[in-house]
Amino acid sequence: MTIGVGVEGPSDRVFWDKVLHKHFRRLRFDIRNMKDRDKLVRETPRLLETFRDAHYKAGFILVDRDAFPCVSSVLNEFDGLVQKEARKPLGQRFLFVCVAIRELEAWLLADGNAIVSVLPDVGYAAPSETGDLNAEKKLKDLWRKQHGGPSLNKIDFAKSIAPQFDPGEASLHSVSFRYFWTRITAKCRR
Numbered sequence: 001m002t003i004g005v006g007v008e009g010p011s012d013r014v015f016w017d018k019v020l021h022k023h024f025r026r027l028r029f030d031i032r033n034m035k036d037r038d039k040l041v042r043e044t045p046r047l048l049e050t051f052r053d054a055h056y057k058a059g060f061i062l063v064d065r066d067a068f069p070c071v072s073s074v075l076n077e078f079d080g081l082v083q084k085e086a087r088k089p090l091g092q093r094f095l096f097v098c099v100a101i102r103e104l105e106a107w108l109l110a111d112g113n114a115i116v117s118v119l120p121d122v123g124y125a126a127p128s129e130t131g132d133l134n135a136e137k138k139l140k141d142l143w144r145k146q147h148g149g150p151s152l153n154k155i156d157f158a159k160s161i162a163p164q165f166d167p168g169e170a171s172l173h174s175v176s177f178r179y180f181w182t183r184i185t186a187k188c189r190r
Contacts, residue, residue, distance in 0.1 A: 001027055001057050002029065002030055002054065002056045002057065003020075003029050003030070003056055003057050003058050003059070003060065003184070003188070004029075004030045004032070004047065004050070004051035004056045004058070004059040004060070005020070005029055005030065005031045005032065005059070005060045005061075005062065006031075006032045006034055006040055006043070006044060006047045006059070006060070006061045006062070007031060007032065007033055007040070007062050008033075008034060008035075008036060008037045008040050008063060008064060008104075009033060009034075009035060009036060010033050010035075011104075011154035011155045011158040012033065012104055013032075013033035014155055014158040014159055015104070015158035015159075015161070015165075016031050016062070017029070017031050017162075018159070018162035018163060019162050019165055019167070020184075022162075022163070023167060024188045030051075030054075032047060037064060037066065040061065040063060041063065041078055044061055044078055044079065044082045044095075044097075045079045045081055045082055047059060047061070048085065048095050051094075052094065057187055057188075057190075058093075058096065058184075059094060059095045059096070060095075060096045060098060061082075061095065061096070061098065062100065062104070062180065063097065063099055064100050064102065064104060065100065065101050065102050065103070065176075066102065066103060071099045071101075074097075074099045075087075075099075078097065082095065082097070090186075096180075096183050096184075098176070098179060098180035098183065099176060100176055100177070100180075101131035101174070101175070101176040102133070102134070102135055103135055105135035105138070105139045106130040106131050106133055106174060106176070106177075107130070107170060107174055107180075108139065108161060109124075109126060109130045109135050109138060109173075110126055110130045110169070110171075110172070110173035110174035111126065111164075111165050111166050111169045111173070112124055112125045112126035112169070112173070113164070113169060114161050114165045114166060114169075114170075115142065115161070118157070118160045118161045118164060119142050119145075119146040120146075121145065122142045122145045126169075126172075126173040127173065128173060129173065129174065129175065130173050130174045131174060131175060139152065139157075140152050143157070
């Protein structure tokens with residue numbers, strides 16, 4: 001059984017390829033890196049068609065909220081067909097659009113233990129809700145505290161944190177991550 005996943009960029013793909021295959025070993029995931037947010041939104045109708053034609057169990061689109069005021073405004077950026085599919089009742093839905101509040105970095109920061117395992121000198125503890133953080137800035141600040149001058153390489157960071165990442169822990173500190181993880185877990189267990 002295969003589940004299709006569309007993501008914004010290469011670091012997202014690296015991270016999810018490791019995390020999903022680690023936690024759902026008997027399943028296959030076709031993770032598509034669309035290079036940026038705009039292309040992901042624009043190409044989602046094609047991804048939906050591709051995932052259905054390949055008889056996948058489900059499709060997931062992981063998109064950052066970024067500066068949009070709410071999840072509904074993010075969903076409104078998608079094609080009408082995608083919006084209709086994403087609003088179907090859960091039992092009938094094939095495609096799930098999951099919005100990281102504010103960005104994927106907020107989901108990474110939701111597992112404080114994983115952050116500390118990769119950045120042991122920073123003394124980080126996840127707040128009650130990472131969606132309230134400027135997560136990209138926070139992660140870059142933590143990186144600088146650990147390493148000094150070199151800038152954060154998102155792909156290398158994704159590779160290093162993925163094996164340590166605990167979705168159960170992250171679910172406690174991010175409502176938007178919990179929404180995604182609950183939905184994908186339900187599809188994987190059916």
